[in-house]
Each structure stands twice: as C-alpha cells, then as structure tokens.
Amino acid sequence: MKEDIYVGVLQNIESLIEGETDLVAVMSTMACELYHAFEHFNWVGFYRRVDERTLKVGPYQGRHGCLAIHIGEGVCGKCAREGETQIENDVSAIPHHIACSDDTKSEMVIPIKDGEGNVRAVLDIDSTEINSFDEIDQEYLKRIGEYLSERCT
Ligand code: SME
Numbered sequence: 313m314k315e316d317i318y319v320g321v322l323q324n325i326e327s328l329i330e331g332e333t334d335l336v337a338v339m340s341t342m343a344c345e346l347y348h349a350f351e352h353f354n355w356v357g358f359y360r361r362v363d364e365r366t367l368k369v370g371p372y373q374g375r376h377g378c379l380a381i382h383i384g385e386g387v388c389g390k391c392a393r394e395g396e397t398q399i400e401n402d403v404s405a406i407p408h409h410i411a412c413s414d415d416t417k418s419e420m421v422i423p424i425k426d427g428e429g430n431v432r433a434v435l436d437i438d439s440t441e442i443n444s445f446d447e448i449d450q451e452y453l454k455r456i457g458e459y460l461s462e463r464c465t
Contacts, residue, residue, distance in 0.1 A: 318452035321349045325456060333463055339433075340371040342456055346437065347373035354415050355438035358424075359388050361431060367392055370433065377436075378412050386410035391421040391434045397450060401443045413438065420445040422457045426464035433460070 324345050329338045339358045347356040357372020359381055367381040367388055384393045387409060391398045398421040403409040409419070416438040424433040435457055439445070 315448050315452075317349050318448065321345050322452060322455060325459065329459065335460070335463060336371060338460055338463060342435070342460070343371050343373045346453075346456070350439075352439045352441045352444055353437055354413060354440045355436070358433050358435055359392070360433045361392060367434065372436075374438070375413055378410060381410065387419050387421050388434050388436050391423050392431045395423050395425065395429070395431050397422050397454070399445045399450070401445060415440050417442045418444045420449060420453065422453050424457050424460050424464065426461065432464045435460075 325342055328341050328345070332338055343356045343358065347353055355372065355374030355377060357374065357377055358370035359367035360370045362368045365383050367383065369377045369379050381389050383389050385408065387398050387400055390408065400406055400409065401418045403411070403416055403419050418439045418441060420437045422435040423431045424435060426432050435453065437453070
C-alpha cells in the first residue's frame with residue numbers, strides 16, 4: 313500500500329522534473345507531489361543552507377513553517393550538522409524538536425548533499441500520526457532526495 317503510493321510519487325516527480333535544473337522549481341514540485349500523496353503528511357518542504365550556521369525555509373506545502381533554523385538546532389538542524397537522516401516517531405519525546413505546528417506527531421528529515429558530500433539542504437516531512445516513518449519511507453525519500461543532489465553543483 314504505502315510502497316505503491318511511493319512508486320507512483322517517484323514516477324510523477326521523475327516525469328515532472330525531467331530536464332529541469334532550477335532547484336526552486338524541483339523543490340516546489342517534490343513538496344507538492346509528496347504532500348498530496350499522503351493524507352497524514354501535514355508539512356512537506358525544504359530548508360536550505362544559506363551559510364555556515366543557518367538554514368532558511370524553501371519551497372513547502374502545509375501551514376506556516378518557521379523561517380530560519382540554526383545548524384544543530386531542532387530535527388532539521390541536527391540533520392544538517394550530522395548529514396544523517398533523522399526519524400523521530402514521537403516528537404513529544406524529544407526536547408530538541410522545534411514545533412511549527414501542534415498537529416505534528418512524528419517527523420523525518422533527509423539531508424540533501426552535493427557531489428562533495430556537503431549538506432546543501434534538508435527535506436523535512438511532518439506527520440499528524442505517531443510512528444509514521446519506517447524503512448520504506450527512508451528508501452523512497454532518499455531516492456527523491458538524490459534527484460535534487462544530482463542538481464546541486
Ligand atoms: N520541526 C522542525 C522545524 C520545522 S517544522 O517542522 C516545519 C525541527 O524540529 O527542526
């Protein structure tokens with residue numbers, strides 16, 4: 313069931329961004345396709361690394377997302393600092409969670425790296441359900457992230 317939806321999302325994104333090199337256009341399309349694919353996703357979007365210390369919000373779908381996050385802070389900042397995917401299946405259990413919405417119960421953040429392995433952005437997904445994220449989400453969101461990494465020169 314979930315895997316079938318991801319296969320469809322991947323195919324849609326692949327065809328929609330084919331030949332497109334503009335990062336904002338690609339990020340916007342990815343956020344839209346993912347957000348509308350899963351009812352329990354209440355926020356899907358990107359934070360872009362704008363300098364050594366700061367992430368700024370990029371294209372997203374959902375209600376208000378905080379505009380800036382310091383590297384190392386929140387789930388997004390931790391992902392950017394460590395360069396590793398973060399899965400928090402109960403955000404009420406982690407003190408470092410930055411709550412942009414009370415509806416969020418679980419969260420997954422994927423690092424977007426360039427060819428040198430530098431984190432250039434993170435893909436952040438919030439869910440209204442606890443325990444939303446598993447290895448299937450990890451596999452497909454990683455692949456979607458790679459479409460963006462290929463375009464990060
Ligand atoms: N919850 C994130 C902040 C961004 S909102 O989810 C859009 C965090 O803890 O980093």
